Amino acid sequence: MTSQDWLINNEGVCQAVDWGIPEVDSFRPYRLYRFLTDLEDILEQISDDALRLQAICPLVRQLLRSSSWLQIPMVEPNPETGWEVLMLYDEPFFPLTVQLVAWAPGVVSPVHNHACWGLVALLSGEEKNTFWRRSGRGDAPDAIEKIGDRIFSPGDVLCLMPEAIHHIEATSPEPTLSFNLYGETNYPQRFQFDPLAGTARNF
Template sequence: MKDDAYSLNRFITDLRHTACEGRDEHWVIATMRPLVQRFALSCSWLEPRHYQADSAQGFGVHVLHEEPDHTLAVFAVSWLPGRGIPPHDHGTWAIVGGVDGPEKNVFWERTDDRTRPGYAELRQSGERVFRPGDVLAMPSGTIHSVCNESDHVTLSLHVYGKHVNFTDRSQFDPDRRRETPFILKLA
């Protein structure tokens, strides 16, 4: 069911209230999860530009909200058909809500001892295709990759404890066993 009355301003107010409770991230994620689902399914915030994606990057990142200190960032992310993003972490907790179309998430575990800079060993630990209304809650340290296996642009809503370009996040190449810093190109 679409909820046209749940505006971006109300959503941000609800997220701020939850974030200010000062509890641990698992409580914050659990409490925000239904808010993200409700807002992802509402149509009050969607604009045609949210479906635009950078062809070189394979996806588009549209900032809907960011606190002045970079905490509590909200993005609309569009994924081009057949494209995605390699394994990465966020440097913070993340909650992703499906808006339009299926997106495949593959989850990874780090198996090395993290003592060698730029080196990382990963193994796949699971996968899940999520659709509109589905919500993925990822605590800090979660590593996943995303792929749009459909023939049209898909869209998801992303809420982060901190804007990911202001965290020490990494992108991984499991075949080459590499870890590199990861900064998003924003639309």
């Protein structure tokens, strides 16, 4: 199992980062409610998305180490769509969602952005992420170009900036399971991209 943190910036560049590992009190489990309280403090104190991700990523690792129930597959991919989402936390009027996401082998997502900061921790399986960025063409403002790709394994944590564009392919023979955390989505700026047509539509 790998254990690397990755930052995908707004230009689609994926780079390894070292944001540290917090000290863990082995006598006090780090439960989901404590994690959410710590997240709320971070959101109130830090407005920069990259700095938020830097502060949140070690807490996600602490939660996953302390909460073994998150490592147990509680969600299976939908046989019709090839994927499924189990919402662990989604409170109205609070800018945070926590999910477990399952992908069936071979399923490929659309090319998309999230229009918010996000964090994805791989729990099982593998997924190939392909990263894109807007090409900056005046005649086609929604045209995108491929930047690169990387295969992520259990223990890897992806930190996504709001304008990061990617698509996912589940590459392992067994379902891929991830712990996903997202900030408040700016829905008018969330898009699904068509790389061939150079177009985008709200997603």
